[in-house]
Amino acid sequence: MYLEFYGLREFPFGLTPDTGFFFADESRRGALETLRFALETGEGFIKISGEVGTGKTTLCRYFLQDLGPEYISAYILNPQLEPRELLQAVAQELSLKLDQRLGSHRALQAINTALLQHAEAGHRVLLLIDEAQALPTESLEAVRLLSNLETEKRKLLQIILFGQPELDTRLDQPEIRQLKQRIAFSYALRPMTLAETAAYIEHRLRLAGYRGGNLLQPGALKLLHRASRGIPRLINLLSHKALLAAYGRGLRQVSRRELLQALNDTPQAHAVGFWRRLTAF
Template identity: 55%
Template structure:
């Protein structure tokens, strides 16, 4: 694609949560610090919220990678599971040996025994649940009961909830108010600021191997912020398309017109924060630009 054209080792604006591209903006670094402090304090529940595309999954991966060897982590990316299935997923993550068709009592007893064994080894166990707004209420209550397991010194299991703002509304329900009261650390992850965006682009390009002059013009950065609202996922999608357009024209710098073309080709969020982005004409233009490259 365009990697060789711009002197890149790899594509810089993928949307997969690659921790090597983690950008320590003031907000994301503060969120990471909050997680690390909370984890080491031994609190039962920790909560991180943010709108779609603000980097919660990447933050979760970075957090788990930053923890030391004294932590054992379990990660469940899709917790839309009824209580028993959620417990089985936790047992699988903790490598708990189970008999086939194990009953609920033995399942919980086996998990507790594994947690006690890890505690005796000086290990802290931390469960990270992504997309936590999807967890059924009864499963949230089951998780709360699991955090009742503790030694005289600390909890045997800590739980971090990563979710969209809908998670906050779910936690307001009377049926799980006891869980909400146990969340002692929480942080809301917001979008990038205009200044952060400039550093964000430079950071990802540098990690991808770029060593040249400024690749996104000031006007392109301004247009990218206006179109994306600073949401990292949208930034990545539009920046990638803008690079494709610049490459298709044989340009060495991304201009405002390239970003505007990428924005027109990007589906606006459901809440339509940027309704003027709707449109599908840019794909044809992009195809024509790429055709110029291959036929010249």
């Protein structure tokens, strides 16, 4: 592969969420500030939304790593769970051993007892649900019930929902309007600008060990930004394929030609009518 050719220690454009490569552009920095402020105020519900590939999972994991020792976290990665399964998953994340046959009401009681114990010990507990737009309606109601757990002074559990824009549509459903009303803070991740895309690419290359000059020619960078629409996952995918193409030709820089080759091999980067405009660019 191209690692040795470009002087890299590791692949700079992997698709797996890697907090070691986290890049705090204006939008992702704003999301972090929103999350931190929400924690300080002790509000019960926070929502972070963004299109597919905008880095929600990486942001979530980076945020978790940044928490102080006073925080206990429960992280639900696969939310396609019925209410009883969801409560069981939350209990498991909190190191509670519950009978799998236990109903939702009893599971909620056990979670409440554990949260009270954490509060007495000075701990603050977070529940983070990734891909929250996939939660069944009944499970969203179970999440709302979890948010009811509180003392006279504060919430026992703060809940952070990470989801695609479809989550907002779900929350507009009349049967779960009470949950939407409880969201105190929300933030929508946006795609990167051209300048942010350039800084993002340089950031990842430097972390991977690259010490040369600009690896992408200006025309290639502009094409990459237009084709990826500033979405980090697509930037990674196209950059990796373009580097492979440049390496195959023995080139030290990626040109527009290699980006076009990467685009030809990446159907998910093609919007309706967009490919024709790109090839004429």
